[in-house]
Every structure is written in C-alpha cells, then in structure tokens.
Amino acid sequence: MTENTQQQTAATTELPTQYTPAEVEGPLYERWVERGYFEADAKSEKPPYTIVIPPPNVTGSLHLGHAFQHTLMDALVRRKRMQGFEALWLPGMDHAGIATQNKVEQQLAEEGKSRHDLGREEFVERVWQWKEEYGGRILGQMRRLGDGVDWSRERFTMDEGLSRAVQTIFKKLYDDELIYRAERIINWCPRCLTAISDIEVEYQEDAGELVSIRYGEGEESLVVATTRAETMLGDTAVAVHPDDERYKHLVGKQIKLPLTDRTIPVVADTHVDPEFGTGAVKVTPAHDPNDFAIGQRHDLPSLSVMDEHGVITVHGPFLGLDRFEARSAIVGALKEQGRIVAEKRPYMHSVGHCSRCKTTVEPRLSMQWWVKVGPLAQQAGDAVRDGRVKIHPEDMSRRYFDWVDNMHDWCISRQLWWGHRIPIWYGPNGEVVCLGPDDEAPTGEGWTQDPDVLDTWFSSGLWPFSTLGWPEKTPDLEKFYSTDVLLTGHDIIFFWVARMMMFGLYAMDGQVPFTTIALTGLVRDEFGKKMSKSNPNAVDPLDWMDAYGSDAVRFTLAKGANPGADVPIGEDWVQASRNFANKIWNATRFAMMNGATIEGPLPDASQMSATDRWILSRLNETVAQVDAYYEDFQFAKLSESLYHFAWDEVFAWYVELSKTTFFAGGEQAKVSGRVLGEVLDVMLRLLHPIVPFVTDTLWTTLTGGESLVIADWPKDSGFRDKAAEEEIELVQRLVTEVRRFRKEQGLQDAQKVPARLELAGTALVAHEAAIRQLLRLQPEGEGFAATASLPVAGATVSLDLSGTIDVAAERKRLAKDLAAAEKEKAQAEGKLGNEAFLAKAPDNVVDKIRTRLAKAEEDIARIQAQLERLPQA
DSSP, X not given: OOHHHHHHHHHHTTSOSSOOHHHHHHHHHHHHHHTTTTOOOTTOOSOEEEEEOOOOBTTOOOOHHHHHHHHHHHHHHHHHHHTTOEEEEEOEEBOOHHHHXXXXXXXXXXXXXXXXXXXXXXXXXXXXXXXXXXXXXXXXHHHHHTOOOOGGGOEXXXXXXXXHHHHHHHHHHHHTTOEEEEEEEEEEETTTTEEEOXXXXXXXXXXXXXXXXXXXXXXXXXXXXXXXXXGGGGOOEEXXXXXXXXXXXXXXXXXXXXXXSOEEEEEEOTTSOTTSTTSEEEEOTTSOHHHHHHHHHHTOOOOOOBOTTSBBOSSSTTXXXXXXXXXXXXXXXXXXXXOEEEEEEEEEEXXXXXXXXXXXXXXXXXXXXXXXXXXHHHHHHHHHHTTSSEEESGGGHHHHHHHHTXXXXXXXXXXXXXXXXXXXEEOTTSOEEEOOTTSOOOOSTTOEEOOOEEOHHHHHTTHHHHTTTTTSOOHHHHHHOSEEEEEEEGGGIIIIIHXXXXXXXXXXXXXXXXXXEEEEOOEEETTSOBOOTTSTTOOOHHHHHHHHOHHHHHHHHHHTOOTTSXXXXXXXXXXXXXXXXXXXXHHHHHHHHTTOOOOSOOOOGGGSOHHXXXXXXXXXXXXXXXXXXXXXXXXXXXXXHXXXXXXXXIIIIIHHHHHHHHHHOSHHHHHHHHHHHHHHHHHHHHHTTTSHHHHHHHHHHHHOOSOGGGSOOOOOOOOOOHHHHHHHHHHHHHHHHHHHHHHHTTOOTTOOEEEEEEOTTSGGGGGHHHHHHHHTEEOOOTTOOOSEEEEETTEEEEEOOXXXXXXXXXXXXXXXXXXXXXXXXXXHHHHHTOHHHHHHSOHHHHHXXXXXXXXXXXXXXXXXXXXXXXXXX
C-alpha cells in the first residue's frame, strides 16, 4: 500500500461499501435545515436571487409534476447559493377554495350533516381544523425530495399577512374602478354550487345527442340544431348571417318558439357561420357565452330557465325536472308536435366538467364580481415586449401574447364559504362600501357583507410580493423583489402567470414580479401518454424514492427537461439513474482509497502526465458547458454533460488509465492523486444541485468541508490542453478498437491475451502500461505467434489468440452467419430489382427493404473482416 493510499484509508472507512439512500437522505436533509443553510438574510450584502414556489394546494400530495418542477427550481437555487448569492426559495401553500371546502363537506356528509347545519362561522373554523390535521402533506414530501426552501418563511394564502394583502389590493382595484359587479355568463358547477374558473373546467368527448328542431311555421320557419334541447325554453331569438340569402326574408320577423306561447325575432349577426349546419342558431343569452354576446348586440332579453342545481324553473310541464331529464322530455314533446327534423345519437362532442367533482358544467347568467383586465393586461404584455420580462423558451411568448392581448374580464367571485370573503358591505338604503384591512365594518341594522369569496387565483396572483410582506415595506420586499425566475408548466401560463404579471405590475408601481418566466412541459409516461389518476400509468414519486432514492428520481427528471417540452419518464430510466448514483459512490470511494486527495496545492502542469492534463482540460470545459446550459435552462443537456463527464471521462477513462500510476506509487502517484482529488471535488460540486444527497456525503468525506450546500460553485480556470486531449483520444481509439475486436472473437473481458504493441513514433509510447492494463494484454513472451494484427492510430497491436479460442468452431459459426447475411442481401436485391413490385409497394415498405439491404451489406463486411483476422487452422 502506498503512502497516499494509507492517508485516505481512515476517511474512506467512514463510507459504507454500498450506498443506501434511505439511510442517508432523511437525516442529511434535517441536518441541512437545522444548520439554517436554506435561510436567507434580508440584511446580507450579497446580491439576491429569489424564487417563490408555485404554491401547491393544501389538499394536495406530491405528484411527478411537482417533483419535476421542484427538482429544477432546487437546482437553480442551490447553484446560485454556491455562487455567492443570497438565495431565497420561498415555500408555501394555496388554500384551494373549492377543493378544501369539498373535503370538509365530505367529512360532514359522513356525519349526516351539511355546512348549513353548522353555519358559516363554525364551518370555516372546521376547515381550519382540517387544514391543521390533514393539510400540508405535500410539505413533508418536499423535504423528502430535498427541496432547499426557507422553511422559516413558509406562507399560506389564508394567513394573516396574505389576507391583508388581498383586502388591500381589492380595495385599490375597486377605488380605481378596476373591479365591478355585473351580470354575465360564467362557468357554474351545479354540484359545488359556485362559479369556477376556466382552468377548473376539464373538457372531454362525451356521447350526447344532436337534435334538429323546426322553429316557426310554413314559409316562415327554419331549422336549428342543438345538443342542449332543454335550453330552448330560454331562447329569445334565432340568429342567421346577414349575407345568407336563405333567410334574408325572415330577418326582423317574429317566429313561434315551440312548446311555449312566445314568439322570438330572427336577427342577423356576423357571428353565425352560414356554412355550419343549417346556418341558423338558437340564441339563449342566459345559458351560453356566445349567445350572451349576440344578445348584448341586439338588446335581447336574458331568460334563466334553471336554478343553481340545474333544475328547470320555467312554469309548465317541465318545471322541477333535472336538466338532463328535461332534455329527454322536451325532445319527446317536440316529436309529438312533429318538430324534430333529425336526430343523431351518439353525437361525440366536447363537454366541460368540473375538475373537482366531474359534474357537467352549466354556462349560467349570474351576478358576479369582475376585474376589468384591459389596462392590467396591457401592462403585462408590454413588460414582455420591452424585455423587462423574458419568456423561455422564447417561442412560448406568442402563446402568452395570444392570451394577454385577448383577455376577457375576469370573474373573481365564488359562492363558497372557505376563502377570502369579498370586502364589500351593502347598506339598508342601497349603499355599497368597500373596506380596506384597517377600515371598521359598518354597524347598524340592515348592513350585510357580500356572502361570496374570491377566486383562489386572486390571492395566488399576489404570491410574488404578498409573501415578501406587501403591502408593508418590509426588508424582505426591498431585498428580494423582483424575484428572478418563475419556473412553471406551460399549461398555466394563462391562468396564473398572466395574473401575477398583472397584479405585480399594478401593486408594485410597474416593477415586474419576476425577470424570467421559464416554462416547462408536462411529465408523461415512457410512451408519451399523459399521466392521470384514472389511468394505470399514474406514478407516485414517493414509491420511486423508496425504491431508488430521491437523487435517482431528481436526476431522471432533470435529464428529461428540455425547455417547454413534455418529459417522458419510465421506471427503467429511474433505475438507470440509481445506477449512476451508485457508480458515483463506488468510484469515488475507490478513488479515495487509492490516493485521491485535495491536500496541498494543485501541482504545476509540467509535473503532470498527459492523462492528468487531459482530465483537467476536460474538467474546465465541462464547467464552462454546464454554466452555459444553466443560464439557458437546458437541464437535460447539462445533466447529460455531467453524466458523460463523470461516468465516461472520469470513471471509465481517467481512473482506469491512472491505475498503473497509483499501483506503482511514488511522486507521480502523488501528483495524479492530487489531480484526481481536484476532479472529484469539482465534479461533486457540479452534480450537487441535481443530486444533492450522494454528492454532499461524498464531498464532505473527501474534503472535510462542512457541506456542499454552502460550498463555492466551481469556476472555469481557463486551463486547456488540446495536445493532451488529442493524445488521450489516440489512446481511446486504440483501446476501443481492440476491445471491439476481442468482443468479436468471443473473448471474456478478464481473459488475458499475449500481445505485441508497436507504438514507436506515436504519443502512445508513454501509455503502454495503461493500455496493457485496460486491455488485459500480457507481454508477448517465448513462442509468441501473432494470429491477428490491428493497425490503429498509427500503431499496431498484434495478438496471439492460439489457445484462447476454438478457431475451427469460430470459423464455422461465422460462416453460418455470413451465409444468412448473404441470403438476406439476395432477397432484398431481388425485390428492389423487381419493377412490378416497386410500382405497387408503398413507400414505407420499399424503405424498409432498402434498410434491410444496407444492414445485410454491413453484416457481410463485418463478418468477412472477422474471418480474415482469425488465425489459420
């Protein structure tokens, strides 16, 4: 054992021979938290770097989408912390109005009660109790993943400070006439009994019916088609295109509405597509957003025909029927009158469903509170156009502009009890008062507060600044706003990103909420299919963490993260990442046992071997490459670069090439040991943001340092040695070619073969010992008779395979393979030479045959070369 080896033995014995993530990750994470590594200091003179976590629902648990985005955010923040920034990654949760209220209502239902039995105040208290007992499970799961968030700053959208922020901005918007109350069409859930946002509506193809109904009589009649026959009870017009010659004689006239005693007008409106269906559409302003717009243009009345439960309220034979029961009854009544012209069942069409309870959503005219988004959306668009905010990848900007430039006013009221109650009070004489957080509620008989609460997205739209203390001018707000990066999925760019932009610019006097929007794709299964709880492809990331460790899950997710693109992931890929973590552990442990050290200064390049200079050159190139990829949010490329450097260049080549040096001992072994220590030190730092647990454990053992979390990020020293890189490339070419030949001859990896190396006149001379070690080549010895010679990289490797393989059996096997390849070639050539076949065969079939021919020709050349290399029998 060499002196260097002895010095490393004590440290290495601290490391188990096998890496067991379950024994390392939990205790190590708690140590990071206890030591305050993730806590940011608002008084620090370091430059700030801030990310606020997209707040998960208090009802939620960690899914692969969370794990994916959290891995990337954690990597960004960990790197910036190592680069000397005062890095803040702020955690928190969203109160999830509908989802949380549903959870508690389900509990009450099991007790035979409803929220109305408790009353509003007691019900809200019950929700808070549920939140304390069951909510926030995801926060513990974030710890499991290794999220380096500042837990001392954890926020909740219903906490006192954020509630104050919500009331403050509502009052400000109201006073600036950017919030108003109006009757408009909204998405209504008859089960949850509340308006819901567009993002809470899930569309799916349902098997419905398309019914064509004749309105009017004789020459003054027309046919309309509908999938919702029950809404005809609320029709107040039929619309046609003004240029449609078929109906010009009817425009302005009244026609009888079937099943009622009403007549309705025929109006001309450019919204109607004359090429679709009959070119005539029924207009129900109270139950369809497009119809509502037509009604507004033509001053039509809006007749609501259903209550909040979706039950018909129109007097007559359908009163009290559920909307779906009424649909069948109305079609039956129309048939009796001979007004059904055509029916199609099933008719597949897109239908909106409540994302919480899956109930079919009902468009409904309702009095609600709205944000006038025009001026706010203009600012949100301008901030990206003038470069104050950059969207990455840049081609996603178009989708952002499509949304903010065409945004409709936003319905912000919800008919719930859990959430931020709208701070509007109504007086006995029609007074309407908006209160700020410091205003006293009006007293006296007849004053009541608006019963609705605000859309959850309203409070989460304030997240980048409310979490830092706004509306107060706090040290956190001054230090950490604007935040640096918003990293989120491209699927919520419309619903959350745009709202944060609008509110941030408005509340913070034009100061943007974040300077970069980094958009990710969605996590899918290995076949590219969307994961969902209703499909068997859904994966709980905790199961994979249990089986393979958090580092393996993180590395797999990062390795698939191309900007804006969806991320396919399968268990085999997580297993491969687990193998990578094990390789890092085993190879680093081996290196430390054999002389790797960071003791003393790095030797001068003149003292180093070409192998040493090569790996340091590659190391610095990798540092530069990884830095460039981080700045461009190219997580997949930086992960691949690190994987290639660690597995291929460090472990597969440098460590293997250096073994003869280490085993020989002496001064050169000390130099190479110091170089290897340097490489491992920097490599572990580079890997740490993606795979924090295994790297921190190894690095602290290697260096004696406190933790990689607070270590310095490596810098490119500028050292490059192209000559050394070219020299080692020659070694790699020679070793690779001889390995390939050995495999072709059926030799085992460990099988030793006598060989003559003719390296004179090449740079390979200095590497003969390493080459022999890598290739298991023995000195030629007495009686050496070369049976194969391989010219590679200006050198020649002659091998004596006599006694190592059964030459006759090998010739017989190769002859059989050659005959099969020649037969395949002949068949392919026969088909490609047949003009009749080529004239009839599809292009893809012909392409496959050409591919088969090329493969057969390659096989023939390879097998013939193998036969030529075999010794004569």
